[in-house]
Amino acid sequence: EAQVTQNPRYLITVTGKKLTVTCSQNMNHEYMSWYRQDPGLGLRQIYYSMNVEVTDKGDVPEGYKVSRKEKRNFPLILESPSPNQTSLYFCASSLGGELQETQYFGPGTRLLVL
Amino acid sequence: AQSVTQLDSHVSVSEGTPVLLRCNYSSSYSPSLFWYVQHPNKGLQLLLKYTSAATLVKGINGFEAEFKKSETSFHLTKPSAHMSDAAEYFCVVSNTGGFKTIFGAGTRLFVKA
Numbered sequence: 458e459a460q461v462t463q464n465p466r467y468l469i470t471v472t473g474k475k476l477t478v479t480c481s482q483n484m485n486h487e488y489m490s491w492y493r494q495d496p497g498l499g500l501r502q503i504y505y506s507m508n509v510e511v512t513d514k515g516d517v518p519e520g521y522k523v524s525r526k527e528k529r530n531f532p533l534i535l536e537s538p539s540p541n542q543t544s545l546y547f548c549a550s551s552l553g554g555e556l557q558e559t560q561y562f563g564p565g566t567r568l569l570v571l
Numbered sequence: 572a573q574s575v576t577q578l579d580s581h582v583s584v585s586e587g588t589p590v591l592l593r594c595n596y597s598s599s600y601s602p603s604l605f606w607y608v609q610h611p612n613k614g615l616q617l618l619l620k621y622t623s624a625a626t627l628v629k630g631i632n633g634f635e636a637e638f639k640k641s642e643t644s645f646h647l648t649k650p651s652a653h654m655s656d657a658a659e660y661f662c663v664v665s666n667t668g669g670f671k672t673i674f675g676a677g678t679r680l681f682v683k684a
Contacts, residue, residue, distance in 0.1 A: 488670065497580070499661055499674035500615075507670055515671070547615065553670070559605075560672070562615040 459484045461563035463548050469569045470538055478533045478566050480548030488553035489531040490515070490560070491523065493544040500547065506531055507553060538570045573598045573664050577675035585683045590634075590649040592678045594662030597643060604645045605663040606636055609677075615661070621645065632656070657682045 461482045470476055482489065490505040492515075502515030506525040520542055522534040531550075535542060545567050549560040578593040596602060606618040619630025626638045636647045645662060662675040 490672065492674070497676055499577075499676040501674070502672050505670055505672075513670070516673075549615075559617050559620060560615075564614045 459561070461548055461550055461561050463546075463563040463566050465566060466564065467567050469571065471571050472539055473537050476535050476538060476568075478535075478546060478548075478568070480531045480533065480563060481529050482531075482548075482550040482561070483529065484550060484552075484561065485528065486550035486552055486561075487528070488560075489525065489548065489550045491521070491531070491533045492547045492549065493517065493542075494547060494565075495544050503533070503546075538568075540570045542568065543570045544568060573602065573666070573671070573673045575662050575664050575673050575675040577660075577662050577678045579678050580676065581679050581681065583681040583683065584652045586654055587651050590647070590652045590656065590680065592647040592660050592662075592680065594645045594647065594675060595643055596645060596662070596664045598664055598666075600666065602664045602666065604636075604638060605665070606630065606634070606645075606647050607661045607663060608658050609661065610658045618647070618660070652680075652682045654682050654684065656680060 464479045487508050491503040492500040494500045501517045504523040506512040548563040551560045574597045576595045604621040607615045609615045618634050619628045621628045621638045629635045634649045659677045659679045661677050665672040
């Protein structure tokens with residue numbers, strides 16, 4: 458089954474404790490992206506990747522890191538989480554390129570930073 | 572620069588009546604436009620997309636949207652609402668290739684029996 462998976466689905470952590478949220482897709486998509494969703498703000502793009510080893514900042518990159526060492530995986534790293542990073546996070550992927558921008562979303566990761 | 576404005580944060584309709592969810596966008600080039608739906612505690616699903624072919628775009632579950640360049644609008648409509656349409660709807664604009672993506676703040680649709 459074609460899908461985007463995220464782990465963990467739910468996470469409670471404390472301020473400053475490094476964490477990684479994994480994202481994997483099995484559709485051989487070139488493009489992957491991370492978003493955070495907050496009430497009243499919709500989804501905001503954190504980082505995106507156009508291919509292996511090619512990443513760029515979205516609108517809200519502060520406090521986050523990403524890497525794209527393999528085509529299928531795009532982990533999101535919070536080196537020193539803070540309470541304002543409490544949010545619902547979505548990973549997405551698409552084929553990329555003109556007319557192929559439909560994004561497929563993972564189920565979401567709900568993060569609480571105490 | 573791109574931006575998306577969803578004109579209503581909440582819309583309430585009765586079952587069987589038409590649905591209109593409004594979206595205005597701005598873009599310095601020809602954008603790709605999308606509507607996604609998010610049901611409670613679920614991920615996002617593509618409803619429809621516009622990518623410079625026909626201006627009237629048909630999507631899943633009876634939804635459609637019309638691209639109006641002169642009005643910079645991409646409103647979502649459905650002739651007859653169903654209870655299962657109750658969800659949050661997002662209007663989305665992206666650049667060619669879909670790398671930079673901007674979501675609207677969302678419109679929550681309530682459907683009354």
